[in-house]
Amino acid sequence: MVEHLVLVRREPPIAVVTLNRPKALNALSIAMKRALEDEVEALDRDDAVRAIVITGSERAFAAGADIAEMAEMSAVDMLKRDAERSWQRLRAVRKPLIAAVRGYALGGGCELAMLCDMIVAGESAQFGQPEVMIGLIPGAGGTQFLTRALGKWRAMELVLTGRRVDAGLMDALGLLTRVVADDGVLLEAERLAQEVAAMPPLAVQLGKEAVQRAFLGTLDEGLALERKNFYLLFASADRTEGMRSFLEKRQPRWSGK
Ligand code: CAA
Numbered sequence: 001m002v003e004h005l006v007l008v009r010r011e012p013p014i015a016v017v018t019l020n021r022p023k024a025l026n027a028l029s030i031a032m033k034r035a036l037e038d039e040v041e042a043l044d045r046d047d048a049v050r051a052i053v054i055t056g057s058e059r060a061f062a063a064g065a066d067i068a069e070m071a072e073m074s075a076v077d078m079l080k081r082d083a084e085r086s087w088q089r090l091r092a093v094r095k096p097l098i099a100a101v102r103g104y105a106l107g108g109g110c111e112l113a114m115l116c117d118m119i120v121a122g123e124s125a126q127f128g129q130p131e132v133m134i135g136l137i138p139g140a141g142g143t144q145f146l147t148r149a150l151g152k153w154r155a156m157e158l159v160l161t162g163r164r165v166d167a168g169l170m171d172a173l174g175l176l177t178r179v180v181a182d183d184g185v186l187l188e189a190e191r192l193a194q195e196v197a198a199m200p201p202l203a204v205q206l207g208k209e210a211v212q213r214a215f216l217g218t219l220d221e222g223l224a225l226e227r228k229n230f231y232l233l234f235a236s237a238d239r240t241e242g243m244r245s246f247l248e249k250r251q252p253r254w255s256g257k
């Protein structure tokens with residue numbers, strides 16, 4: 001029997017993608033990572049799907065890159081593997097990604113959660129960048145995203161000690177969208193996905209692009225993109241409908257145009 005590394009539950013307007021190597025705590029093997037990218041890209045192209053939840057198992061969202069696979073790799077092997085290109089495939093997804101995190105989100109698993117646009121975590125979820133403990137540093141954006149989210153001093157602590165942080169502290173530091181009871185994580189992430197999926201898709205797509213830009217370039221570039229997208233939405237039917245329905249005190253009907 002073929003063991004699926006990633007499971008997809010498609011229930012338009014949302015879809016749930018589950019990492020499925022529970023025994024290895026969802027360590028991100030090359031094959032599982034590729035399956036994740038393929039499935040999420042397919043859902044990004046699927047017009048009926050408007051928001052995507054990514055989740056793992058009860059014990060682990062993902063415990064990082066697969067150390068067994070990396071142990072014998074040289075710098076040249078890693079360069080050729082070009083993991084950055086594969087992370088870029090996920091960063092380029094235009095639909096909102098919502099991480100539903102239970103258990104460990106460590107190393108590449110923490111970076112995968114941060115790559116998502118919102119993070120719903122269970123009370124006992126644990127986050128961290130433990131790479132330093134195996135002689136590495138984060139390799140999928142951890143040093144940059146953590147620093148921008150937490151500031152230099154907290155980020156340094158996580159990157160230089162590898163210590164794990166619980167969901168309560170991550171929430172207090174502003175890195176999570178919500179913390180809920182462990183058994184309510186998926187339900188809450190799906191509820192959030194439904195809420196976003198009910199919004200006009202063009203405004204969601206361009207809003208995501210503009211918020212993402214805050215992490216990428218300079219403030220000036222981010223502000224310029226935000227302004228451009230803001231003006232562009234005035235050309236959309238959904239913007240007209242949104243404003244009219246508000247003034248007419250009725251529910252909007254989104255056409256996606
Ligand atoms: N890679 C490969 N296998 C892993 C793994 C990983 N990142 N994390 C866990 N596993 C495997 C374990 O080897 C073990 O396999 P076996 O049952 O075959 O022995 C199984 O998952 C269960 O793990 P443990 O027995 O270790 O479970 P635990 O409850 O005692 O500890 C843990 C849990 C604290 C998460 C521990 O497994 C751990 O520290 N894992 C490694 C975390 C880590 O260092 N992640 C960073 C990886 S590097 C990276 O991610 C680079 C990047 O930025 C892209």
